Amino acid sequence: MESVLSPLQTARYEYKPKLPEIYTHGMCGIIAAEGEPWLPSSDCEAIRNIFPHTFGMNRVYFRKGDNCAPKKKINAGVILSGGQAPGGHNVITGLYDALKEADPANRLVGFKNGPSGLLEGSCIEFTDDLIDRYRNTGGFDIIGSGRTKLETEEQFKIAAEVCAKLGISAVVVIGGDDSNTNAAMLAEYFVRENAGIQVIGCPKTIDGDLKNEGVEISFGFDTATKTYADLIGNIERDACSARKYWHFIKVMGRSASHVALECALRTQPNVCIISEEVEAKKTSFTEITEQIVRSVCARSERGDNFGVVIVPESLIEFVPELKDLIAELNDVLASKSEELAARAGWKKYAYLETLLSPSSYKVFTLLPSNIQNQLLMDRDQHGNVQLSRIETEKLLIELVRKRLAELKHDEIYHGKFSPLSHFFGYEGRCAFPSNFDADYCYSLGYNAFMLISYSYTGYLSTISNLARPAAEWRAGGVPLTGMMNLERRSGRLKPVIKKSLVDLNGAPFRYFAERRGRWAVETCYTFPGAIQYYGPPSVCDAVTKTLELEQTERMKKRG
Ligand code: FBP
Numbered sequence: 393m394e395s396v397l398s399p400l401q402t403a404r405y406e407y408k409p410k411l412p413e414i415y416t417h418g419m420c421g422i423i424a425a426e427g428e429p430w431l432p433s434s435d436c437e438a439i440r441n442i443f444p445h446t447f448g449m450n451r452v453y454f455r456k457g458d459n460c461a462p463k464k465k466i467n468a469g470v471i472l473s474g475g476q477a478p479g480g481h482n483v484i485t486g487l488y489d490a491l492k493e494a495d496p497a498n499r500l501v502g503f504k505n506g507p508s509g510l511l512e513g514s515c516i517e518f519t520d521d522l523i524d525r526y527r528n529t530g531g532f533d534i535i536g537s538g539r540t541k542l543e544t545e546e547q548f549k550i551a552a553e554v555c556a557k558l559g560i561s562a563v564v565v566i567g568g569d570d571s572n573t574n575a576a577m578l579a580e581y582f583v584r585e586n587a588g589i590q591v592i593g594c595p596k597t598i599d600g601d602l603k604n605e606g607v608e609i610s611f612g613f614d615t616a617t618k619t620y621a622d623l624i625g626n627i628e629r630d631a632c633s634a635r636k637y638w639h640f641i642k643v644m645g646r647s648a649s650h651v652a653l654e655c656a657l658r659t660q661p662n663v664c665i666i667s668e669e670v671e672a673k674k675t676s677f678t679e680i681t682e683q684i685v686r687s688v689c690a691r692s693e694r695g696d697n698f699g700v701v702i703v704p705e706s707l708i709e710f711v712p713e714l715k716d717l718i719a720e721l722n723d724v725l726a727s728k729s730e731e732l733a734a735r736a737g738w739k740k741y742a743y744l745e746t747l748l749s750p751s752s753y754k755v756f757t758l759l760p761s762n763i764q765n766q767l768l769m770d771r772d773q774h775g776n777v778q779l780s781r782i783e784t785e786k787l788l789i790e791l792v793r794k795r796l797a798e799l800k801h802d803e804i805y806h807g808k809f810s811p812l813s814h815f816f817g818y819e820g821r822c823a824f825p826s827n828f829d830a831d832y833c834y835s836l837g838y839n840a841f842m843l844i845s846y847s848y849t850g851y852l853s854t855i856s857n858l859a860r861p862a863a864e865w866r867a868g869g870v871p872l873t874g875m876m877n878l879e880r881r882s883g884r885l886k887p888v889i890k891k892s893l894v895d896l897n898g899a900p901f902r903y904f905a906e907r908r909g910r911w912a913v914e915t916c917y918t919f920p921g922a923i924q925y926y927g928p929p930s931v932c933d934a935v936t937k938t939l940e941l942e943q944t945e946r947m948k949k950r951g
Pocket of ligand 1: 473474475476477568569596597598599644645646705772778779780821
């Protein structure tokens, strides 16, 4: 089938992603310098025991100097892993360009459909023609993605055999916390077995929760949040034009509320719930309902029977009463999913009652049946509940509606409540990457090659100083094992890269918390508009409010 290109796609093919200044003069002037060992902030001994060969490695920085990387031919393989995030194609194009710049005889293959492609040896070799068709485009369709977890010795052995057969000496895993956990385990195995295969990760996820001292933000967060903020701004404008609907908008973010918070900072809705605050204050669903109801009533008194509420998709997992229930259900479904699926109606309830604690079972029975069914759906490959399929926004609408009916009955509330629900998630994951993500991703791919050429393994490619113009960005790498901790997954404690949740003492949350009281009552909406790819840098290269506030705070701390 002949594909028809949109004018924007044609124009984006021509876009030349910006690189950190040190990478703009060719590779011969770059040297790797090492800093301090990068250690986990918790569970240090356990992680050291699990990763004896890749634990305690130093942080790496690339600087100007005479390149002393060993001259070697490199055949690399790349995997796109987990949920789509804008810019994934540019990580591949940056890696490809760097490989070819170093030596046109170097080769890059892409494993198809995520980590399973590595196990099946299912891959394609990239050529100039193929790469050129994906430059600066959204999506992961160049090779596809998947969520297969690589964690058994048998899988690692197969991966080593596949790489040996294909002559591959380096694997680049483009993924989030779970996928880079896979990368760390693979790296450890390859070192232990002397397989001669390096593993480098690249930080991907729209959720923005793969960040720490060494990683300022994962790619995709910028474009996805700008896409959602555009849509939310449009809804806000519709809301204050029509003046008749309350919009409940759930946004993606499997655990952390960074996406919801960033959208709130950009659009100033009436209410935005932050899961991390809910957890810290042990806020119940009833209290969250009251918070929204207070805004509805206060606005109604001003004659404003409309509004916008942003809800993070993770909320249901952070509300205390549901958190325990979900954790128990995750364990139950890890071991008893077939037995449960074999039962229906009251038999299913009776069986669940024997598996759950009495308090969790009680919470389960109080939920509407659609939410119960959504909570019992299959887990993802990592044993996580599939939150994007749970309609928390509709649950909240029902709870608010019920409470307002009581207040109306008591003649406390006299307004009109017409709610509409939305879910923004998949809309943002494959958008054309913003200039920021196009540049950042290309740099991450290029930098992954530099780590490979300097023989590093078990590292995450990092580009930092991101709130500054690209020329001032810094390039380097942090050891994957330094980001790990132990977490309970599918009923067992496992090493995983620690997710970064919203810091309630951090600048982005504080900025929001200082203003939300006014936003709840008045109409303070802001309309960010669509992502701009061409125009003044202040518009086209602007970073997220989260990154801007975090960077300003970092600078202040450094004095
Ligand atoms: P990653 O962590 O793999 O980047 O995926 C994040 C995410 O987009 C979440 O926000 C969302 O809950 C989930 O993926 C949806 O997964 P799926 O694509 O399997 O429906």
